[in-house]
Amino acid sequence: MANCCSNGSCSVTPATLSANKTDKISQKGPITRAVISFVLLIGGITMSATNISFFENQWVRLVWYLIAYFPVGIPVLKEAWEAMKEKDIFNEFTLMSIATIGAFFIGEYPEGVAVMLFYSIGELFQQAAVNRAKRNIGALLDVRPEKASVIRDNGIETVLSEEVSVGETVEVKVGERVPLDGIMLTDSGSFNTSALTGESVPRNIKKEEEVLAGMIATDSVCRIKVTRPFGQSALARILELVQNATERKAPAEQFIRKFARIYTPVVTMLAVLIVVLPWMWSLIDPEFMYLFNDWLYRGLVFLVISCPCALVISIPLGYFGGIGAASRQGIxxxxxxxxxxxxxxxxxxxxxxxxxxKGVFEVQDIIPEEGFSKEELLHAVAIVETQSNHPIAKAIVSSVPKERIPFAQPVNVKEVAGQGLEAELDGKKILAGNMKLLETNGIAYPPEVADIPETTVLCAVDGKYAGYIVVADELKEDxxxxxxxxxxxxxxxxxxxxxxxxxxxxxxxxxxxxxxxxxxxxxxxxxxxxxxxxxxxxxxxxxxxxxxxxxxxxxxxxxxxxxxxxxxxxxxxxxxxxxxTDQPVKIPMAIRIGKATRQIVIQNITMAFGVKLIVLILGAGGLATLWEAVFADVGVSLLAILNAIRIMRKKF
The missing domain is CATH 3.40.50.1000 (HAD superfamily/HAD-like)
Structure with a gap:
């Protein structure tokens, strides 16, 4: 059973790929039981319609329909009993159990079987929808290879990815996925990053740059030094993020969960009142003809259609579908x-x-003050900036060939937030940062520097202004x-x-x-x-x-x-x-996905409440049968589920 709304709650969580196999196996038993029940139900209805003589016996009919009822009924009755032991009396299992036992009590055997059968079929469809959503997310994100080619003393060994240690070197052939996060050892390589970023444009990665698990080598054999174990890769963290996403409930989900806890006992009491109030009225008005079986039947119809399954399964599934659709886009x-x-x-x-x-800066110009050369200014700033990870610092350092940067290391390095760096180099105090850094230290600089529109890094040596470096950044294309x-x-x-x-x-x-x-x-x-x-x-x-x-x-x-x-x-x-990705265009896309998800959730709430209200009124008035009630309940559930998973295929 999907257990879609026990205690008014619904849990839809992504599973690993191995768990998906278990989901498929767990579906076989309920499907077999539903088929057996369906065949017996159709057989019984056919024999009644054709007036088969032996089937006219009431005891034969009762036994036949009980046999048809047990395959789908016993699991639900068991769930209802387990829930009652946990003091969870008002849930969908209890509603279905009361409705079907009541139907048998008044002699409506086929309808009693049908209620439980179609309820079980609806649960199967719900579970199939959840499993499909799980598989979609799993297939989308868990693209880490199970095995890795590791370079060891005996040559290249193929081992499980979990067995590769940090510091070992793995080899990835063209067309293969990177098994673990690491640092590129090969001079360069092109990688398809669509599994992680949603972008199909290949990304060129150079030596000593980071390569992430799930990327696909597209142009050459690459060797990568592993920096994180299998379970701590960036992709593993993303998987964990998506797996935990459904634990943070949206307001609509929280409302439905609270609502269901109140709604289910209320409709149960209303069903009782539908049976009891006419009887009480018959005691006051002798002319009012009260037939217990008729009013009990109306109460049972009311119970069946009131089951909140469509709401508490489709709403979380809608949000889960939105999370999956966003993940497909790298959001x-x-x-x-x-x-x-x-x-x-x-x-x-x-x-x-x-x-x-882009955050990728390049040195555009070097303007030294009198008494300093361009080389001296650039080298002094570059050596100090080796102590920073800021993009501007990296741009200045990368503009100087490594072999030309002196081996002397700055000491007493201090980073001033929002201003720059202070350090000592060869006994001299070096300042490298923006105008505020020099102003804070009381160092004068040419006023025209303030009029330069590009980013400038100013430098001072032993309290004397030494010049500035112009660094430029570019707008992203989108x-x-x-x-x-x-x-x-x-x-x-x-x-x-x-x-x-x-x-x-x-x-x-x-x-x-x-x-x-x-x-x-x-x-x-x-x-x-x-x-x-x-x-x-x-x-x-x-x-x-x-x-x-x-x-x-x-x-x-x-x-x-x-x-x-x-x-x-x-x-x-x-x-x-x-x-x-680094694409700002994904920001409005995230908003569109959120709005599409909310729209689907509102549609499901409106549809479920609307249809149920109509059939509830018809059932209380004796204008709807158990057949119509069960078809309406299952039908609304299926429509809500199909609507919820529709977002997974929607283009944004």
Whole structure:
């Protein structure tokens, strides 16, 4: 049984691929029992319709239909008993048990069998839908090879991926998937990263750059030094993220769970009242003809159609489908609650570097002060910047050939947040950073430097200004399209925050059509600007950043979105949504997926309540039979399930 709404709750969780095999096996028994019951039910109805003489005996009919009932009825009766022992009396198993036993009591044997049979068939369809969703997610994400080719003393050995140790070297042939995360040892290679990022464009990875499990080598044999064990790869963390996503319930799911706990006992009492109140009225009005079997039948119809299965299975399945659809696009939602929350966002705050720009800086110019040469200025800044992981620092270091960087190491290195670095090199105090760093240390610099629109790294040696280096970044190709699509998605206010110069930020904002842009911000400045936006209760704000330097703002936002978070522990821990690629166009796509999911959930709620209400009224009035009730209940459940899984195939 799918156990779709026991105690008003529903659990839809992704499983591993091995568990999917168990799911298939577990379906065989219920299917066999349903077939046996169906054949006996049809046989009994046929014999009644053709007036077979021996079947006219009431005891023969009772035994026949009991035999038809037991294969599908006993599992449900058992579930009802187990639930009652746990003091969970009002659940769908109890409703079906009471309804079918009541049908047998009044002699409606075929209908009693039909109620349980079609309820069981509905459960089978529900379980099949859940299993299919599990397999889709598993096939989408768990693409890690079970075996790896490891280079050891005896040559290349093929072993299980779990047995490969950190530090060992694996070889990946063309067309094979990378089994574990590692560092590229081969000079370069092209990899298909679609399994991790949703992007089909190959990615070129150079020597000493990171390669992740699940990537496919496309042009050459590569050797990779393993840096993480099998169970701790970036893909393993993504799998865990998706597996845990359904534990964070959306408000609609939480409401339905609470509602079902109240709804089920209420409808049970209403069914009792449908039987009892007419009897009480007959005691007052002798002319009112009360037939117990007729009113009991109406109460049973009421019970069957009131089962909340369609709601409590289709709504979580809808959110799970949305999480799966987003994962297919390289967008990871950490829970159904964030799928719901992103639909209410009306303000988006974008970090500049790494979000709308490529974050790949290049040295454009070197302007030394009198008394310093270009080489001296570049070398001094590059040596100090080796102590930083900032993209600008990396750009300056990479502009100097390794063999030309002196072996001398800076000492007493101090990073000043939002300003730059202080260090000692060969007994001299070196400052490398922005204008604020020099101003803080009381060092004068040419005023025209402030008018340069590009990013500048200023340097001072022993308290004397030494010059500056111009570093430039580029806009991402899809940044302008992303802003346009955010507008179409209903985002009224788009803001850019950056630690870069105001001139640079304003220029980029103008190119992108962004409303407001604030530059020259330290980390606490970003927090302050963000608080100014979020203090308005009408603003539902999402911050989009790289998930590393922007953790405080990501944590404060209604929906924090980490860009390019693949392999970043901070991004996965802090953000609510992780976009595995560096494409800002995925931000409006995430909003569209959230809205599509919410629309499907609302459709299911409306459909289930609408149909059930109509048939409940008809049943209470004696205008609907048990046959119609069970077909309506199962039919609504199946329609809701099909509608829920539809999002998995929807294009965004």
């Amino acid at each position: 990871l939602f950490k829970g159904g609650n964030y799928l719901d929350a992103i639909t209410r966002i009306n303000t988006v705050v974008l970090d500049k570097t790494g979000t709308v720009t 940044a302008k399209v992303a802003v346009e699509e955010l507008r179409k998605a209903g985002i009224k206010d788009i803001v850019m925050l950056s630690g870069d110069k105001q001139a640079i930020v304003s220029k980029l904002a103008g190119e992108l059509g962004i409303d407001r842009a604030y530059g020259d911000l330290l980390p606490e400045g970003k927090v302050q600007r963000f608080e100014e936006l979020s203090i308005n209760p009408g603003n539902k704000v999402s911050f989009v950043g790289d998930g590393i330097n922007d953790a405080p703002v990501l944590a404060m936002s209604d929906v924090g979105i980490a860009m390019g978070g693949l392999g970043s522990d901070v991004a996965i821990e802090t953000a609510d949504v992780v976009i595995q």
